[in-house]
Amino acid sequence: MKDSIISVHYLKKAYGEHIVLDGLNFEVERGSIFALLGENGAGKTTTVRILSTLIQADSGTATIAGYDTHHESDFVKQNISLTGQYASVDELLTGEENLMMMGRLNHLDRKLVKKRTAELLEQFELTKAAKKQVKTYSGGMRRRIDIAISLLASPQVIFLDEPTTGLDPRSRRKMWSMIQQLAKNGVTIFLTTQYLEEADQLADKIAVIDNGRIVEEGTAEELKNMIGDENLELTFADFRAFQHAIKLIHGLVNEKEQRITIRTGSIESLRRLLNTLYEHEIEPSSVNFQKPTLDDVFMDITSRNTKELSANA
Numbered sequence: 339m340k341d342s343i344i345s346v347h348y349l350k351k352a353y354g355e356h357i358v359l360d361g362l363n364f365e366v367e368r369g370s371i372f373a374l375l376g377e378n379g380a381g382k383t384t385t386v387r388i389l390s391t392l393i394q395a396d397s398g399t400a401t402i403a404g405y406d407t408h409h410e411s412d413f414v415k416q417n418i419s420l421t422g423q424y425a426s427v428d429e430l431l432t433g434e435e436n437l438m439m440m441g442r443l444n445h446l447d448r449k450l451v452k453k454r455t456a457e458l459l460e461q462f463e464l465t466k467a468a469k470k471q472v473k474t475y476s477g478g479m480r481r482r483i484d485i486a487i488s489l490l491a492s493p494q495v496i497f498l499d500e501p502t503t504g505l506d507p508r509s510r511r512k513m514w515s516m517i518q519q520l521a522k523n524g525v526t527i528f529l530t531t532q533y534l535e536e537a538d539q540l541a542d543k544i545a546v547i548d549n550g551r552i553v554e555e556g557t558a559e560e561l562k563n564m565i566g567d568e569n570l571e572l573t574f575a576d577f578r579a580f581q582h583a584i585k586l587i588h589g590l591v592n593e594k595e596q597r598i599t600i601r602t603g604s605i606e607s608l609r610r611l612l613n614t615l616y617e618h619e620i621e622p623s624s625v626n627f628q629k630p631t632l633d634d635v636f637m638d639i640t641s642r643n644t645k646e647l648s649a650n651a
């Protein structure tokens with residue numbers, strides 16, 4: 339049986355008439371990286387705020403490490419740590435001072451705090467900047483000190499709310515490898531992100547949230563397999579052949595690259611398609627099979643959900 343550290347059942351939350359969470363259900367396995375993936379305003383931060391006991395749901399339950407986020411919030415707080423949009427790093431203190439202060443706030447032993455501070459500064463590549471005020475840090479360094487601080491009390495679960503939003507590609511990759519390292523050390527990571535690539539790279543399990551519900555969940559691979567078939571990409575070196583092919587086959591046309599992308603479907607449909615081209619003496623310059631990307635899956639799932647909602651309206 340799976341060992342869930344977070345269990346969410348039928349969570350609902352509305353602000354006035356605006357339903358933000360509409361019966362959310364999911365489980366997060368202990369020691370895993372879980373990504374809640376959704377567009378702006380999908381309800382990711384609201385979910386994190388409920389799970390981290392900052393706000394209450396209207397109905398439903400959420401437990402972390404067996405404790406109810408509403409009725410046993412003090413126990414929940416002892417097991418979690420929150421970083422991201424509302425983390426409290428003191429800009430005027432140095433990185434090291436911030437870590438030491440967090441240790442004092444958590445009433446940790448001084449010696450232990452000193453040791454953990456040095457370890458965390460090292461782990462997050464901040465040793466050189468340890469004695470500089472946080473206000474002088476770059477965006478990536480701020481995120482890193484923020485996470486380091488949140489790890490000082492050795493939480494079981496860490497919430498990373500959009501940890502790489504606004505970071506340049508290099509800092510983003512660095513952050514990804516640090517997050518992977520944390521998971522290797524046994525911390526459960528609950529990540530929210532709008533970036534498909536981020537979920538694809540990091541998450542053991544991805545839940546897609548749309549209109550306040552989990553509309554799909556699984557590993558990145560499972561989600562990609564869900565929309566099934568590989569895409570067939572036909573590229574044409576000859577412009578006239580390309581124009582002719584557009585008229586004969588239905589697919590996604592990329593004029594600039596002179597390429598048509600087709601969802602392959604059955605072997606039979608693929609055979610028919612290639613026969614049609616052959617009969618018209620059209621020869622593509624290259625034929626490639628491409629597995630759908632998580633982008634394809636996301637577009638597919640969210641557009642399907644929007645259609646369902648309008649059909650039910």
Ligand SMILES: Nc1ncnc2c1ncn2[C@@H]1O[C@H](COP(=O)(O)OP(=O)(O)OP(=O)(O)O)[C@@H](O)[C@H]1O
Nearest residue numbers: 353356358376377378379380381382383384385532
């Ligand atoms: N305190 C509040 N009062 C009223 N509406 C709110 C409040 N907090 C959030 N909302 C609304 O709830 C919806 C979901 O917000 P939430 O912040 O959870 O989304 P999100 O998925 O985290 O998006 P983002 O990526 O933009 O942070 C939004 O439409 C937002 O405007």
